[in-house]
Amino acid sequence: MFARRSTQLVRGFATSARAPYHVAVLGAAGGIGQPLSLLLKQNPLVTKLSLYDVRGAPGVAADISHVNTASEVKGFEKDDIKDALTGADVIIIPAGVPRKPGMTRDDLFNTNASIVQTLAEAAATHAPKALIGIISNPVNSTVPIFAETFKAKGVYDPKRIFGVTTLDVVRASRFLGEIKNADPKDIEVTVVGGHSGVTIIPLLSQTPLGKDVKGEEYKKIVHRIQFGGDEVVQAKAGTGSATLSMGYAGARFANSLLRALNGEKGVVEPTFVDSPLFKDQGVSHFSSNVELGPNGVEKIHELGALSAEEEELLKAALPELQKNIKKGVDFVASK
Numbered sequence: 001m002f003a004r005r006s007t008q009l010v011r012g013f014a015t016s017a018r019a020p021y022h023v024a025v026l027g028a029a030g031g032i033g034q035p036l037s038l039l040l041k042q043n044p045l046v047t048k049l050s051l052y053d054v055r056g057a058p059g060v061a062a063d064i065s066h067v068n069t070a071s072e073v074k075g076f077e078k079d080d081i082k083d084a085l086t087g088a089d090v091i092i093i094p095a096g097v098p099r100k101p102g103m104t105r106d107d108l109f110n111t112n113a114s115i116v117q118t119l120a121e122a123a124a125t126h127a128p129k130a131l132i133g134i135i136s137n138p139v140n141s142t143v144p145i146f147a148e149t150f151k152a153k154g155v156y157d158p159k160r161i162f163g164v165t166t167l168d169v170v171r172a173s174r175f176l177g178e179i180k181n182a183d184p185k186d187i188e189v190t191v192v193g194g195h196s197g198v199t200i201i202p203l204l205s206q207t208p209l210g211k212d213v214k215g216e217e218y219k220k221i222v223h224r225i226q227f228g229g230d231e232v233v234q235a236k237a238g239t240g241s242a243t244l245s246m247g248y249a250g251a252r253f254a255n256s257l258l259r260a261l262n263g264e265k266g267v268v269e270p271t272f273v274d275s276p277l278f279k280d281q282g283v284s285h286f287s288s289n290v291e292l293g294p295n296g297v298e299k300i301h302e303l304g305a306l307s308a309e310e311e312e313l314l315k316a317a318l319p320e321l322q323k324n325i326k327k328g329v330d331f332v333a334s335k
């Protein structure tokens with residue numbers, strides 16, 4: 001289902017000692033939530049799917065529940081979040097408003113910060129041990145909001161909270177495949193940093209097909225990876241942002257968490273986590289390749305050798321990341 005990772009899914013499942021995992025999706029009736037939930041219904045590692053939204057989730061759940069795979073699907077809305085979260089092993093969160101043309105992801109902060117904080121409080125109360133993937137934008141700020149809320153509730157475990165940056169990785173592989181006339185399934189590009197504009201840093205020099213991309217072509221593909229979200233926002237002309245590709249990317253990330261929970265070794269995804277890599281420069285969260293395990297983060301990989309261009313991209317990203325993270329931390333402190 002997820003390019004080269006699909007055989008690993010089958011392998012992970014075949015060797016499974018304990019397969020039944022309960023996944024909760026918060027924001028399940030939205031543009032991302034619906035295709036994401038549909039893909040999760042097809043995942044053999046999921047046996048229970050709880051779909052929560054402030055509105056509409058019971059209808060989405062009734063619809064998806066007719067798909068003939070073994071998992072049980074239930075919908076929850078309004079105040080029913082406790083029942084949706086209790087017992088969840090994995091929680092994926094695409095709740096919140098999307099962009100319209102002319103907006104940055106940061107422009108979503110005022111609306112989405114309080115939505116994410118409310119959901120973080122519920123998760124801290126009802127499922128503090130779950131592995132949690134946050135899709136809601138701006139990811140560079142919503143992940144720190146989640147972390148600070150968990151700290152305030154005394155249940156913070158930095159290994160269990162993830163910002164989902166998988167769409168950047170998916171795009172990088174697709175866009176490089178396009179210019180190289182190659183199948184994206186054979187191309188993995190590590191993308192590090194954060195999830196907005198200049199904070200998105202593709203490490204093309206570390207990819208066989210990427211390292212000889214130079215000059216104008218290099219500038220163009222880096223820009224396309226950094227601002228791929230804008231392409232979709234423009235094309236949707238006011239009706240939203242990426243939903244289907246994000247549903248795919250979110251399902252791939254959830255699958256990686258589930259494979260790791262299921263005991264598979266060597267599952268690696270770039271994801272935005274509480275990270276030591278740039279803490280000395282005031283950046284508490286950073287996305288890099290992360291090895292996943294049954295308790296979440298197993299090992300945070302270093303960035304490896306960077307080209308001169310990538311060093312420049314990193315230099316531009318760090319102050320922006322610091323600002324975005326501080327905004328999230330300050331938001332929770334001000335409550």
Ligand SMILES: NC(=O)C1=CN([C@@H]2O[C@H](COP(=O)(O)OP(=O)(O)OC[C@H]3O[C@@H](n4cnc5c(N)ncnc54)[C@H](O)[C@@H]3O)[C@@H](O)[C@H]2O)C=CC1
Pocket residue numbers: 026027028029030031032033052053054055094095096097098099108112115118119134135136137138139164165166167168195240241242243246
């Ligand atoms: N991390 C990433 O790579 C990406 C992130 N996004 C972000 O994902 C978010 C969702 O996007 P879409 O699905 O397109 O938006 P949407 O508006 O279609 O769906 C959002 C859903 O969240 C629900 N919701 C609002 N408040 C809620 C709450 N307190 N609890 C539960 N559900 C709540 C809404 O009822 C709606 O069904 C946006 O913030 C968007 O910017 C979008 C694409 C990629």
Ligand SMILES: O=C([O-])CC(=O)C(=O)O
Pocket residue numbers: 098099105137167228229230232233241242
């Ligand atoms: O661009 C947006 O607002 C949605 C998003 O995060 C993406 O598509 O990468």
